[in-house]
Amino acid sequence: MTLKWTLTFAAAALLAAGTAQAQISDNVVKIGVLNDQSGAYSDLAGQGSVVAAQMAIDDFGGKVHGAPIQLLSADHQNKPDVGANIANRWIDVDHVDAIVDVPTSSVALAIQEITKNKDVVHLNSTAGSSDLTGKACSPTMVHWTYDTYAQAHGTGTALTKQGGDTWFFITADYAFGHALEHDTGEAVKEAGGKVLGSVNAPFPNTDFSSFLLQAQGSGAKVIGLANAGTDTINAIKQAHEFGITQGGQKLTGLLTFISDVHSLGLETAQGLVLTDAWYWDHDDASRAWAKRWSQKMGGGRMPTSVQAGVYSAVMHYLKAIDKAGTDEAKKVVETMKSMPVNDMFTKNGHIRADGRMVHDMYLVQVKTPAESKYPWDYFKILRTIPGDEAFRPMDKGGCPLVQASAGK
Amino acid sequence: MLQRRIWGTVLVAAALAAPYAVYPVFLMKALCFGLFAVAFNLLLGYTGLLSFGHAAFFGFAAYVTGHAMKEWGATPELGILAGVAVAAAMGLVFGVLAIRRLGIYFAMVTLALAQMVYFFCVQAPFTHGEDGIQAIPRGKLFGLLPLDDMYVLYYVVLAVFGIGVWIVWRAIHSPFGQVLAAIRENEPRAISLGYRTERFKLAAFVLSATLAGLAGSVKTLVFQLASLTDVQWHTSGEVVLMTLLGGMGTALGPVVGAFVVTTIENYLADIGAWVTIIQGVIFVLVVTLFRRGIVGEALAFIERSRRR
Numbered sequence: 224m225t226l227k228w229t230l231t232f233a234a235a236a237l238l239a240a241g242t243a244q245a246q247i248s249d250n251v252v253k254i255g256v257l258n259d260q261s262g263a264y265s266d267l268a269g270q271g272s273v274v275a276a277q278m279a280i281d282d283f284g285g286k287v288h289g290a291p292i293q294l295l296s297a298d299h300q301n302k303p304d305v306g307a308n309i310a311n312r313w314i315d316v317d318h319v320d321a322i323v324d325v326p327t328s329s330v331a332l333a334i335q336e337i338t339k340n341k342d343v344v345h346l347n348s349t350a351g352s353s354d355l356t357g358k359a360c361s362p363t364m365v366h367w368t369y370d371t372y373a374q375a376h377g378t379g380t381a382l383t384k385q386g387g388d389t390w391f392f393i394t395a396d397y398a399f400g401h402a403l404e405h406d407t408g409e410a411v412k413e414a415g416g417k418v419l420g421s422v423n424a425p426f427p428n429t430d431f432s433s434f435l436l437q438a439q440g441s442g443a444k445v446i447g448l449a450n451a452g453t454d455t456i457n458a459i460k461q462a463h464e465f466g467i468t469q470g471g472q473k474l475t476g477l478l479t480f481i482s483d484v485h486s487l488g489l490e491t492a493q494g495l496v497l498t499d500a501w502y503w504d505h506d507d508a509s510r511a512w513a514k515r516w517s518q519k520m521g522g523g524r525m526p527t528s529v530q531a532g533v534y535s536a537v538m539h540y541l542k543a544i545d546k547a548g549t550d551e552a553k554k555v556v557e558t559m560k561s562m563p564v565n566d567m568f569t570k571n572g573h574i575r576a577d578g579r580m581v582h583d584m585y586l587v588q589v590k591t592p593a594e595s596k597y598p599w600d601y602f603k604i605l606r607t608i609p610g611d612e613a614f615r616p617m618d619k620g621g622c623p624l625v626q627a628s629a630g631k
Numbered sequence: 632m633l634q635r636r637i638w639g640t641v642l643v644a645a646a647l648a649a650p651y652a653v654y655p656v657f658l659m660k661a662l663c664f665g666l667f668a669v670a671f672n673l674l675l676g677y678t679g680l681l682s683f684g685h686a687a688f689f690g691f692a693a694y695v696t697g698h699a700m701k702e703w704g705a706t707p708e709l710g711i712l713a714g715v716a717v718a719a720a721m722g723l724v725f726g727v728l729a730i731r732r733l734g735i736y737f738a739m740v741t742l743a744l745a746q747m748v749y750f751f752c753v754q755a756p757f758t759h760g761e762d763g764i765q766a767i768p769r770g771k772l773f774g775l776l777p778l779d780d781m782y783v784l785y786y787v788v789l790a791v792f793g794i795g796v797w798i799v800w801r802a803i804h805s806p807f808g809q810v811l812a813a814i815r816e817n818e819p820r821a822i823s824l825g826y827r828t829e830r831f832k833l834a835a836f837v838l839s840a841t842l843a844g845l846a847g848s849v850k851t852l853v854f855q856l857a858s859l860t861d862v863q864w865h866t867s868g869e870v871v872l873m874t875l876l877g878g879m880g881t882a883l884g885p886v887v888g889a890f891v892v893t894t895i896e897n898y899l900a901d902i903g904a905w906v907t908i909i910q911g912v913i914f915v916l917v918v919t920l921f922r923r924g925i926v927g928e929a930l931a932f933i934e935r936s937r938r939r
Contacts, residue, residue, distance in 0.1 A: 261907050283737065297900040303858045304660060308897050311656045329763040329858040333695060336766045336855065352762060397753050400758035
């Protein structure tokens with residue numbers, strides 16, 4: 224009799240334990256931060272993104288539905304095959320539930336395919352390609368922080384509305400540069416501005432002097448740099464030597480981040496206009512978070528928008544698991560889409576059917592050395608760009624998921 | 632002889648059983664780079680020509696295969712064939728131009744030509760620039776073998792690798808290979824013996840380029856993508872590293888080197904920023920302490936102990 228009762232109780236206890244955790248696969252939620260930790264994007268994302276993800280896990284309490292949350296990280300060295308190999312191994316061998324961050328569009332698109340086919344969540348913060356929520360969109364992916372369309376369109380519209388209504392572009396001569404110029408140009412024209420001209424610079428390029436002189440001579444109020452990375456850095460440095468911003472023209476880097484401004488220094492970067500998704504010194508919540516992050520990084524640095532985006536995305540993901548009671552990729556992302564995003568990253572952000580997280584962006588100008596009062600006091604906010612204005616309308620992206628949901 | 636046969640059997644058995652012990656995607660990547668390094672070694676180790684532009688064949692063949700399979704719906708065997716054919720044609724053009732020069736000039740000519748291919752790939756619309764060609768369907772090999780199955784794909788890659796290595800091995804151990812060795816040791820003497828050395832060098836160059844293209848095409852099949860990384864000069868440098876690390880001029884050396892480098896790239900990626908530094912340190916150590924490379928040193932050790 225006693226044995227029978229014991230067995231029954233044991234069985235009941237097992238069953239109860241089973242139902243409590245049944246929905247979390249193998250009783251652990253594993254999050255992998257896959258990014259560049261040694262190359263061009265290591266300042267922008269790198270180790271700082273890993274720390275941001277860990278902070279989200281700690282702030283959430285380290286457990287969801289009784290299952291511990293584990294963090295992995297790896298350096299994809301900006302090589303798609305290395306990234307694909309790590310992602311496949313993480314999913315097949317380590318059973319990772321979500322892959323986070325992933326800069327470099329070729330790697331991000333590779334990870335997009337893998338996570339789509341293997342039904343794993345992909346939370347992208349650092350890649351710029353707007354194809355991630357366009358042609359290549361996936362039901363298990365959320366694109367969190369920015370994309371090239373928002374950068375281009377946001378800057379184009381906002382600057383034109385601020386009075387910068389004549390433009391000249393210096394464009395990196397390959398597909399990416401032309402797309403950036405095209406998107407910005409459209410926005411400028413829509414906002415009532417005019418594009419006076421553009422010049423194609425070879426990619427990569429170190430000497431921008433002739434292009435800058437052409438831009439200066441065009442008399443345009445705004446000079447748009449439709450390039451990225453070291454090209455942008457070189458162009459900004461040389462523009463400073465030519466005294467372009469001092470001469471009254473506005474210089475804008477269409478894909479420039481606070482980490483670039485930091486490495487250029489205020490003396491060189493002053494007056495530069497750019498669009499960013501988040502600024503650490505924006506309000507009390509962002510300042511408080513940035514200071515905690517800075518402490519964990521050993522001080523001396525402030526987080527970039529994409530690092531803050533990693534925190535926000537991981538936090539939202541964990542909240543969605545908590546609410547949905549499962550870590551099954553499609554269900555969690557669906558739940559994420561049903562919940563508004565309210566945290567130190569944004570107020571009232573929402574995730575669209577195509578996976579785009581829509582939130583306000585900021586048009587900012589880099590301060591002069593005299594205006595900057597303390598370390599990393601770099602930006603003054605010229606304009607808040609409402610999310611719906613900044614991001615590409617869903618029907619223009621060509622995402623197959625949107626057609627499916629519109630039919631409902 | 633018997634000993635060699637035993638070793639051969641052990642190696643083949645290990646290769647066949649490997650995917651059940653080690654992650655297959657990693658193994659396939661290492662095999663692709665292994666084949667690439669073996670092809671490169673035919674030129675560096677057996678002919679004495681240091682090409683610094685082999686990424687052009689490897690990466691461009693990957694693009695051709697990817698484009699043929701994704702946009703034209705080619706079957707895997709036709710896709711690979713297209714990639715290999717283009718690599719062979721490129722090898723012929725590069726070879727004709729480059730073998731007229733020796734040493735550092737030869738290396739520079741190949742590098743310059745490879746950079747032209749790289750910039751063409753940056754600009755050409757079919758490569759999709761920075762995004763690369765993505766989501767390339769694998770299809771069925773000969774309409775029969777479903778390549779989406781990891782294990783089927785592994786054995787196909789292993790078979791291609793085996794064929795490639797066998798071709799190189801045959802070439803080295805043929806009269807043709809003997810002439811190549813003679814050219815490597817002393818070209819004027821080979822000429823004075825009546826050999827038209829440019830023809831032999833050109834043939835070796837084309838064969839090496841073709842096999843490098845084969846490796847690139849197969850890699851496209853494994854990762855379902857083709858990107859700028861593979862045509863960049865970094866990749867040309869990496870294959871030099873693999874060959875020197877494993878042992879230049881040994882049959883198995885480049886394969887071992889490729890395995891070591893891919894292991895570092897993939898398994899040490901978890902520790903973050905140190906990957907490239909570790910690669911550099913290993914390269915410096917090998918070049919200064921083990922001139923013959925891993926396999927070269929091992930063979931020398933066996934030789935020494937046998938003499939004792």
